[in-house]
Amino acid sequence: xxxxxxxxxxxxxxxxxxxxxxxxxxxxxxxxxxxxxxxxxxxxxxxxxxxxxxxxxxxxxxxxxxxxxxxxxxxxxxxxxxxxxxxxxxxxxxxxxxxxxxxxxxxxxxxxxxxxxxxxxxxxxxxxxxxxxxxxxxxxxxxxxxxxxxxxxxxxxxxxxxxxxxxxxxxxxxxxxxxxxxxxxxxxxxxxxxxxxxxxxxxxxxxxxxxxxxxxxxxxxxxxxxxxxxxxxxxxxxxxxxxxxxxxxxxxxxxxxxxxxxxxxxxxxxxxxxxxxxxxxxxxxxxxxxxxxxxxxxxxxxxxxxxxxxxxxxxxxxxxxxxxxxxxxxxxxxxxxxxxxxxxxxxxxxxxxxxxxxxxxxxxxxxxxxxxxxxxxxxxxxxxxxxxxxxxxxxxxxxxxxxxxxxxxxxxxxxxxxxxxxxxxxxxxxxxxxxxxxxxxxxxxxxxxxxxxxxxxxxxxxxxxxx
Numbered sequence: 338x339x340x341x342x343x344x345x346x347x348x349x350x351x352x353x354x355x356x357x358x359x360x361x362x363x364x365x366x367x368x369x370x371x372x373x374x375x376x377x378x379x380x381x382x383x384x385x386x387x388x389x390x391x392x393x394x395x396x397x398x399x400x401x402x403x404x405x406x407x408x409x410x411x412x413x414x415x416x417x418x419x420x421x422x423x424x425x426x427x428x429x430x431x432x433x434x435x436x437x438x439x440x441x442x443x444x445x446x447x448x449x450x451x452x453x454x455x456x457x458x459x460x461x462x463x464x465x466x467x468x469x470x471x472x473x474x475x476x477x478x479x480x481x482x483x484x485x486x487x488x489x490x491x492x493x494x495x496x497x498x499x500x501x502x503x504x505x506x507x508x509x510x511x512x513x514x515x516x517x518x519x520x521x522x523x524x525x526x527x528x529x530x531x532x533x534x535x536x537x538x539x540x541x542x543x544x545x546x547x548x549x550x551x552x553x554x555x556x557x558x559x560x561x562x563x564x565x566x567x568x569x570x571x572x573x574x575x576x577x578x579x580x581x582x583x584x585x586x587x588x589x590x591x592x593x594x595x596x597x598x599x600x601x602x603x604x605x606x607x608x609x610x611x612x613x614x615x616x617x618x619x620x621x622x623x624x625x626x627x628x629x630x631x632x633x634x635x636x637x638x639x640x641x642x643x644x645x646x647x648x649x650x651x652x653x654x655x656x657x658x659x660x661x662x663x664x665x666x667x668x669x670x671x672x673x674x675x676x677x678x679x680x681x682x683x684x685x686x687x688x689x690x691x692x693x694x695x696x697x698x699x700x701x702x703x704x705x706x707x708x709x710x711x712x713x714x715x716x717x718x719x720x721x722x723x724x725x726x727x728x729x730x731x732x733x734x735x736x737x738x739x740x741x742x743x744x745x746x747x748x749x750x751x752x753x754x755x756x757x758x759x760x761x762x763x764x765x766x767x768x769x770x771x772x773x774x775x776x777x778x779x780x781x782x783x784x785x786x787x788x789x790x791x792x793x794x795x796x797x798x799x800x801x802x803x804x
Contacts, residue, residue: 339385339389362375386579428483428486434475435474435481443534445574452574460525472537475564476537477538481556484542484546489553498546517532561591565587568580594693640786640799643724649722652667654700655696657732662793666800684711684753685712726760732777735752762788766789766790
């Protein structure tokens with residue numbers, strides 16, 4: 338057993354390690370070190386929490402057992418999960434964080450004595466406010482993350498689900514939550530507490546269903562922020578310094594990332610928070626290009642010929658590359674191009690894939706040098722001077738309709754100017770629309786050659802033809 342002062346010191350050390358973890362994760366070069374800092378900080382926080390308990394009991398033993406079971410399940414998932422499923426896994430984990438906050442809030446409300454919060458029906462005002470807000474945000478995070486998971490998994494349509502008066506309903510429900518929390522603080526009636534949680538679960542669903550697939554990476558970042566704030570709220574209730582620090586770090590970093598991504602996509606940050614972006618959709622844009630003219634299709638031999646005779650090639654990876662696990666074959670192709678003195682770079686859109694940094698992680702897995710990977714704002718001007726753009730599974734982030742069709746759900750979103758290249762090689766299984774549900778004008782450009790095949794197999798065939 339350790340004293341409260343010593344616990345506070347160790348919690349502070351844990352918080353510093355979490356800050357160092359975030360700092361490390363800001364760069365691919367230091368990301369591994371950042372993860373080590375985060376692991377160390379969490380181990381310290383868990384051990385100190387156990388040692389801070391005055392007397393060990395059977396209940397505490399059960400907690401330790403379930404902690405080990407949960408850790409084992411998490412480790413198993415971490416080793417087995419493919420990178421293609423990482424976005425929905427992250428959404429699923431966010432839901433668990435939110436649900437944990439709800440459960441802790443319920444436990445503290447029903448049995449406040451062990452938490453030194455007062456007695457049932459006479460809970461400290463500050464604690465009641467904190468646990469109510471924590472429970473509400475946690476419930477919103479849980480149900481919203483479940484919807485995000487279903488959309489990412491393909492169980493639910495990635496297209497926006499809207500109805501008349503949707504935003505007004507969200508507003509009414511949001512106001513209702515605050516009013517009910519106010520009356521909960523005055524009356525401490527159980528029914529009001531349960532109603533707050535129930536309405537919050539509903540709000541989480543209503544916030545996420547109108548969001549389209551193209552905006553899903555921002556949603557994941559936003560839900561990450563929500564889960565952090567929920568944890569911080571419960572941390573205040575439990576008077577746990579480590580939980581407050583951790584929740585605040587996750588909440589603030591998630592909010593900052595969401596803001597950065599919104600700026601990159603020309604979206605309103607306020608609209609993101611309110612679940613309003615992506616709500617407007619046009620079925621016209623989905624059909625606009627399909628009947629214009631036939632596309633030009635090619636094969637691996639054609640692609641190899643074009644790239645062998647190019648002086649510069651820009652690779653544009655997307656979710657299709659992740660699905661096919663083609664990053665290693667892509668790296669082999671690039672190595673052969675470099676041997677022929679061809680300049681090769683990678684262009685990464687901020688929301689390529691279905692979560693922030695998805696493509697960067699995949700390329701790092703294939704040992705692609707970091708100095709060859711460029712973000713949209715750093716490389717977009719280079720397309721006009723490049724001979725070949727090799728688009729491997731990136732759809733919505735290369736769609737010129739974002740610049741030309743005000744009715745499109747992705748209008749205004751900055752996209753990679755792939756069409757400005759002399760030649761565009763587009764690897765895709767079919768002409769089906771991307772995750773945003775709209776057709777890609779790039780398919781029909783005169784300088785585009787469609788390579789209809791699995792991304793990995795096509796890349797491997799190109800490698801063979803480069804010999």
